[in-house]
Amino acid sequence: MTLTVNRARRTFLKGSAAATGLVVGFSLPEAGAQTGMPGVTGPEINAWVVVRPDNVIIIRYARSEMGQGSMTSAAMLVAEELDCAWKQVKVEYVSVNEHVKRNRIWGSMAAVGSQTIRFSQDYLRKGGATARLMLIQAAAQRWSVSATECTASAGVIHHAASKRSLSYGEVAVAASLLPQPKEVTLKDPKTWTLAGTSVKRVDIPDTVHGRQRYGIDTQLPGMLYAAVAQCPVFGGTVKSFDAAPVQGRRGIKRVFTIDSGKALIVVADNWWRAKEALKLVPVEWDVGANGAVSSESIATFLRAGLNAPSAPTALRRGDLEQAMASSSKQIEAEYYTPYLSHAALEPMNCTALINGSEVDVWCSTQNGEGTLATAAAAAGVPLTQVQVHRSQVGGGFGRRGGSQDFTRIGVLVAKEMPGVPVKTVWTREEDTQHDFYRPVAMYRLKAGLDASGKPVAFRARLTSPSLLTTLLKLPLKDGIDGPAVEGFNEFPYEIANVHNDWAQRDTHVPVGFWRTVGWSQNPFARECFIDEMAIAAGRDPYEYRRSLLAGEKRPLAILDAVAKAADWTKPLPAGVFRGIAVTEPYGSYTAAVVEISLNDKGELKVHRVVQGIDCGYVVNPDNITAQLQGSVVFALTAITQGEITIKDGRVEQSNFHDYPLLRMPEMPKVEVVIAPTGGFWGGVGEPAQAPLAPALCNAIFAASGKRLRSLPLSRHGIKLVKA
Amino acid sequence: MIKLTVNGRAHEADVEGEMPLLWVLRDVLDIKGPKFGCGIAQCGACTVLLDGAPVRSCSVPVAAIAGKKVTTVEGLEVNGHLHPVQQAWLDHEVPQCGYCQGGQMLTAVALLRHNPKPSDADIDAAMTNICRCGTYARIRTAVHAAAASSQSKRA
Numbered sequence: 088m089t090l091t092v093n094r095a096r097r098t099f100l101k102g103s104a105a106a107t108g109l110v111v112g113f114s115l116p117e118a119g120a121q122t123g124m125p126g127v128t129g130p131e132i133n134a135w136v137v138v139r140p141d142n143v144i145i146i147r148y149a150r151s152e153m154g155q156g157s158m159t160s161a162a163m164l165v166a167e168e169l170d171c172a173w174k175q176v177k178v179e180y181v182s183v184n185e186h187v188k189r190n191r192i193w194g195s196m197a198a199v200g201s202q203t204i205r206f207s208q209d210y211l212r213k214g215g216a217t218a219r220l221m222l223i224q225a226a227a228q229r230w231s232v233s234a235t236e237c238t239a240s241a242g243v244i245h246h247a248a249s250k251r252s253l254s255y256g257e258v259a260v261a262a263s264l265l266p267q268p269k270e271v272t273l274k275d276p277k278t279w280t281l282a283g284t285s286v287k288r289v290d291i292p293d294t295v296h297g298r299q300r301y302g303i304d305t306q307l308p309g310m311l312y313a314a315v316a317q318c319p320v321f322g323g324t325v326k327s328f329d330a331a332p333v334q335g336r337r338g339i340k341r342v343f344t345i346d347s348g349k350a351l352i353v354v355a356d357n358w359w360r361a362k363e364a365l366k367l368v369p370v371e372w373d374v375g376a377n378g379a380v381s382s383e384s385i386a387t388f389l390r391a392g393l394n395a396p397s398a399p400t401a402l403r404r405g406d407l408e409q410a411m412a413s414s415s416k417q418i419e420a421e422y423y424t425p426y427l428s429h430a431a432l433e434p435m436n437c438t439a440l441i442n443g444s445e446v447d448v449w450c451s452t453q454n455g456e457g458t459l460a461t462a463a464a465a466a467g468v469p470l471t472q473v474q475v476h477r478s479q480v481g482g483g484f485g486r487r488g489g490s491q492d493f494t495r496i497g498v499l500v501a502k503e504m505p506g507v508p509v510k511t512v513w514t515r516e517e518d519t520q521h522d523f524y525r526p527v528a529m530y531r532l533k534a535g536l537d538a539s540g541k542p543v544a545f546r547a548r549l550t551s552p553s554l555l556t557t558l559l560k561l562p563l564k565d566g567i568d569g570p571a572v573e574g575f576n577e578f579p580y581e582i583a584n585v586h587n588d589w590a591q592r593d594t595h596v597p598v599g600f601w602r603t604v605g606w607s608q609n610p611f612a613r614e615c616f617i618d619e620m621a622i623a624a625g626r627d628p629y630e631y632r633r634s635l636l637a638g639e640k641r642p643l644a645i646l647d648a649v650a651k652a653a654d655w656t657k658p659l660p661a662g663v664f665r666g667i668a669v670t671e672p673y674g675s676y677t678a679a680v681v682e683i684s685l686n687d688k689g690e691l692k693v694h695r696v697v698q699g700i701d702c703g704y705v706v707n708p709d710n711i712t713a714q715l716q717g718s719v720v721f722a723l724t725a726i727t728q729g730e731i732t733i734k735d736g737r738v739e740q741s742n743f744h745d746y747p748l749l750r751m752p753e754m755p756k757v758e759v760v761i762a763p764t765g766g767f768w769g770g771v772g773e774p775a776q777a778p779l780a781p782a783l784c785n786a787i788f789a790a791s792g793k794r795l796r797s798l799p800l801s802r803h804g805i806k807l808v809k810a
Numbered sequence: 811m812i813k814l815t816v817n818g819r820a821h822e823a824d825v826e827g828e829m830p831l832l833w834v835l836r837d838v839l840d841i842k843g844p845k846f847g848c849g850i851a852q853c854g855a856c857t858v859l860l861d862g863a864p865v866r867s868c869s870v871p872v873a874a875i876a877g878k879k880v881t882t883v884e885g886l887e888v889n890g891h892l893h894p895v896q897q898a899w900l901d902h903e904v905p906q907c908g909y910c911q912g913g914q915m916l917t918a919v920a921l922l923r924h925n926p927k928p929s930d931a932d933i934d935a936a937m938t939n940i941c942r943c944g945t946y947a948r949i950r951t952a953v954h955a956a957a958a959s960s961q962s963k964r965a
């Protein structure tokens with residue numbers, strides 16, 4: 088479907104994200120009685136709000152839904168300002184193609200970095216508020232009264248003086264023809280009636296009825312299916328293959344390579360036939376220069392990063408060298424975090440159809456625009472020629488945002504089969520072995536304490552591959568990869584002399600954004616080492632942190648809230664020990680207390696996790712609880728058993744038997760503390776994971792006197808068992 | 811030609827006997843509730859009920875199910891009435907991404923059928939499907955809730 092929308096536009100609002108450079112601008116169109124969205128009928132009040140004459144209100148959602156709940160929370164913010172009844176609301180995805188044609192009117196489409204609410208809230212609320220003003224204005228004009236005499240609630244406009252009322256649907260067409268108001272006043276969040284309450288997520292009923300559709304569920308007439316094999320050694324190519332063994336096999340259509348031999352493809356009339364045949368095609372790989380790389384050689388390479396005489400500075404204050412030299416006690420330690428795979432339960436997949444210069448793509452994506460741009464580039468067509476059909480995402484965790492390899496491969500496969508829709512699906516093995524992994528990282532930390540145990544000097548050297556240069560091909564500012572130094576570039580602890588730096592060490596293993604990114608691994612080093620400092624100072628780890636956070640209102644507040652909820656000052660049952668940590672990720676503040684026991688067989692029981700978040704404003708509290716519960720599972724999987732290792736240039740793990748994920752029996756008791764202090768907008772989907780690894784490992788130290796400085800715990804013979 | 815009954819409807823599929831049931835359902839019969847997660851009976855996303863018992867359909871050759879009744883998540887709702895398990899899943903907002911949840915609900919249905927009042931230990935033993943989003947706490951709550959509501963209906 089093509090639909091030309093060609094109206095005068097003017098810049099109307101600027102997303103708060105504009106300041107960060109993530110959204111280049113934002114404008115609302117001049118209104119028209121026609122909706123611009125393919126497949127939607129009804130007057131478009133503005134880009135976010137369509138009001139149908141039957142009083143169904145369509146609120147558009149620009150980013151992606153992968154279970155994080157933002158589709159609902161974003162719509163709640165629009166509806167709050169619109170003053171409609173929630174039951175009138177239907178939430179619809181924005182067409183990505185329309186977004187491109189309308190000059191990115193809906194802002195960023197990326198559901199990444201826990202950004203959806205904190206970076207969209209301003210323009211979402213303004214979208215709702217301006218629509219409300221226009222609907223009121225249309226009613227006032229109908230009644231020939233002043234708009235200031237009218238009020239609106241639950242989707243109905245009232246004129247009290249004459250006791251008249253009109254529904255939004257009744258004035259929608261007239262409202263859509265009015266000019267956009269130049270100024271709107273947003274509600275004080277204290278007066279919210281919908282936002283801030285627990286609203287049921289709009290995508291859940293489809294899931295429960297079994298009718299939720301993911302990219303992998305795409306079904307098209309005449310569709311064929313492709314299985315893909317990339318060179319097991321990253322960067323390698325197909326030297327030769329022999330299709331003869333599968334020629335004439337039932338259902339097999341074609342065998343070919345794409346992308347200058349980067350992948351071997353079998354196309355068949357169902358996917359099982361394609362992937363079974365692929366196993367039978369003899370292939371010789373040219374593995375390139377990296378066939379001997381191993382986890383050990385990577386560790387050696389990173390160690391050189393730790394030892395490099397200098398590295399770009401992430402944070403410097405005071406005079407580190409002088410303060411360290413004159414301190415009365417120094418402690419030093421090295422930490423390590425491994426590569427991790429995303430393991431979204433829906434394997435990578437992409438369905439594409441290329442008809443001449445028209446390209447259609449169906450996939451689960453965290454970034455519709457990224458998918459569209461990748462598809463256009465792979466097909467060699469202008470952006471406007473691509474339609475991206477979005478669906479629910481069967482797990483993202485960062486795998487389906489910045490890394491759009493699945494789109495590229497899907498489109499390149501379809502390019503070989505013009506006019507035929509082809510669904511390319513990764514096996515779990517292919518998915519595990521061709522991920523964009525959470526980077527491996529090493530840390531060397533050193534602190535100098537004065538005679539009273541107070542730290543006067545803090546030194547951190549980090550070394551890891553760069554996401555920004557290798558994945559996003561972005562230049563580094565002052566040599567620093569922001570995500571790599573999270574938690575060390577901004578450092579809340581009151582220590583006068585600090586020097587934190589980062590040595591870039593890129594390997595051939597592709598790296599990507601993995602839920603909570605640098606904050607998923609850096610706090611393990613930082614917050615365990617703060618514990619080491621507390622122990623060296625002979626102080627209680629909670630009280631020691633408090634003393635160093637005196638000037639940091641919010642980290643202190645969440646630390647206190649969690650310590651209180653966890654009864655930190657009260658004794659624990661015999662054999663149970665606890666650890667604590669605090670972090671400041673993605674605009675929010677999170678802290679955790681983990682209670683464990685550990686026996687001499689290495690059996691670890693997690694008895695209780697208390698974790699708290701201050702995300703400023705709370706939009707949908709029950710969804711925050713769900714995200715925090717899920718974060719515990721995600722974190723515990725990584726902490727206890729998550730590790731991707733490299734041998735002969737390739738990933739050793741392949742499926743859930745050797746890259747295991749936490750299951751029901753290991754799920755600990757989780758208590759969630761939501762302690763919003765208001766006045767800012769913080770993220771929710773990722774921040775809760777950040778303090779868990781250090782809180783748990785600090786508890787292990789309390790239990791055993793053993794300071795475990797590398798993850799996962801399985802390296803140390805520790806196994807998580809049912810508490 | 812392989813005959814199978816899915817959610818009370820008879821189907822025929824002209825496929826190899828060793829083709830896993832999962833792919834017959836998804837690619838041949840266009841029944842998309844069962845999901846592909848691992849292909850090696852690890853995750854349970856592909857769970858269906860075979861004569862009421864949960865099986866991992868990625869690892870069941872279609873030839874092996876002759877004469878048996880297959881239930882997928884699409885078959886849980888009967889005459890517009892949600893199964894108590896589905897209702898509990900709605901009430902407790904269990905799903906996140908939702909990809910595993912068809913398999914989770916079917917496993918819960920089978921559990922409650924032979925154990926109407928499962929303990930936490932029973933739930934641990936039966937609910938072995940992976941949820942990458944980490945909804946286990948809510949799954950547990952919802953299984954207990956479904957058990958309670960089925961019992962109050964029976965009473």
Ligand code: FES
Binds near residue numbers: 846848857866
């Ligand atoms: S797909 Fe069958 S158990 Fe994972």
Ligand code: FES
Binds near residue numbers: 432907944
């Ligand atoms: S809800 Fe996402 S895998 Fe379970």
